[in-house]
Amino acid sequence: MNPIEEIFPVLAAPKKVIITMHQKPDPDAMGSSLALYHLLVQLGHSVTVVSPTNWPAFLNWMPGCEDVLDYENNRQREKIYESLMNADLLFCLDFNAISRAKHFAAPIKASSCKKILIDHHQQPETASFDYGISDTSKSSTSEMIYNFIWNGGYRDKMNTSIAECLYAGVMGDTGSFRYASASESVHRMIADLKALGLKHTPVHDNIYDNFLENRLRFLGHVLLNRMQVFYEYNTALISVPKTDLLKFEIRTGDTEGLVNFPLTIQGIKMAAICIDRDEERKWSFRSKGEFDVNTFARNYFEGGGHYNAAGGHSSESLEKTIHRFKEALKENASQLQ
Numbered sequence: 001m002n003p004i005e006e007i008f009p010v011l012a013a014p015k016k017v018i019i020t021m022h023q024k025p026d027p028d029a030m031g032s033s034l035a036l037y038h039l040l041v042q043l044g045h046s047v048t049v050v051s052p053t054n055w056p057a058f059l060n061w062m063p064g065c066e067d068v069l070d071y072e073n074n075r076q077r078e079k080i081y082e083s084l085m086n087a088d089l090l091f092c093l094d095f096n097a098i099s100r101a102k103h104f105a106a107p108i109k110a111s112s113c114k115k116i117l118i119d120h121h122q123q124p125e126t127a128s129f130d131y132g133i134s135d136t137s138k139s140s141t142s143e144m145i146y147n148f149i150w151n152g153g154y155r156d157k158m159n160t161s162i163a164e165c166l167y168a169g170v171m172g173d174t175g176s177f178r179y180a181s182a183s184e185s186v187h188r189m190i191a192d193l194k195a196l197g198l199k200h201t202p203v204h205d206n207i208y209d210n211f212l213e214n215r216l217r218f219l220g221h222v223l224l225n226r227m228q229v230f231y232e233y234n235t236a237l238i239s240v241p242k243t244d245l246l247k248f249e250i251r252t253g254d255t256e257g258l259v260n261f262p263l264t265i266q267g268i269k270m271a272a273i274c275i276d277r278d279e280e281r282k283w284s285f286r287s288k289g290e291f292d293v294n295t296f297a298r299n300y301f302e303g304g305g306h307y308n309a310a311g312g313h314s315s316e317s318l319e320k321t322i323h324r325f326k327e328a329l330k331e332n333a334s335q336l337q
């Protein structure tokens with residue numbers, strides 16, 4: 001993978017560009033992709049943004065979101081293939097391995113265009129990319145796009161649309177500027193975005209205060225009835241059966257952030273949530289301090305991510321998956337106690 005700086009001269013002439021992100025995009029994946037989209041369009045490129053799957057409705061307010069194509073939408077797939085076939089460049093944002101693009105991964109691998117990685121997840125598969133930057137010390141891919149704009153000399157292209165997208169991404173990945181990753185440079189970046197005219201309160205409202213009643217009822221239900229606390233391992237687990245998802249009419253994004261609630265219990269070092277989706281059992285892990293959920297997710301549930309936040313999955317039944325989690329707790333007892 002060549003350094004990201006080498007892409008700047010390539011961008012001096014108009015190109016056909018695709019920007020994609022990880023499946024089920026979060027504010028950082030969508031925000032960084034749309035910020036780059038707004039930049040590249042201003043630079044005269046022809047740009048298509050593709051999400052491998054649908055996304056939470058709380059991202060729809062983002063400027064440019066209405067132009068994003070969904071690979072799982074059959075009506076848009078032809079257009080996506082056509083763009084991919086003609087593309088010169090493919091930017092992969094906020095994911096570290098092409099497999100994280102789900103069913104869009106195979107067409108990406110088959111495509112002959114130059115691939116560029118901009119990402120902050122651990123253990124990236126850099127061999128899959130022609131250019132790029134992977135920096136696990138960064139709070140978010142949105143922060144990296146902000147740096148990309150500066151380092152590329154595109155500072156004059158910054159506007160409030162870009163600022164809103166970047167702010168949402170950094171806010172999402174830093175737990176609203178709470179995690180250790182909310183560095184001095186992150187706060188300086190936000191100050192700069194504010195100076196450009198960014199209004200940050202509507203961004204918080206659009207993302208965090210934009211759910212339907214059923215989502216809050218669901219939250220109450222799972223915290224009351226589906227949470228187990230293992231004080232001997234300083235761990236809390238929420239397991240959500242499919243019947244709950246149907247009963248509360250849960251949609252993409254409704255379970256986002258749920259995993260953070262058990263971490264508010266005094267002394268809890270790891271929180272985990274397992275959701276019984278149609279195709280697999282989907283895990284999210286969060287930790288505080290010294291417990292490495294990236295390694296935990298990799299070792300037991302074919303996942304990964306960051307030191308204190310990771311995901312994973314299992315093709316076994318919910319019951320077997322939960323059993324395996326409890327066995328894993330025993331094996332990790334010394335680090336959790």
Ligand SMILES: [Mn+2]
Pocket residue numbers: 028029094120139140141173
């Ligand atoms: Mn991210």
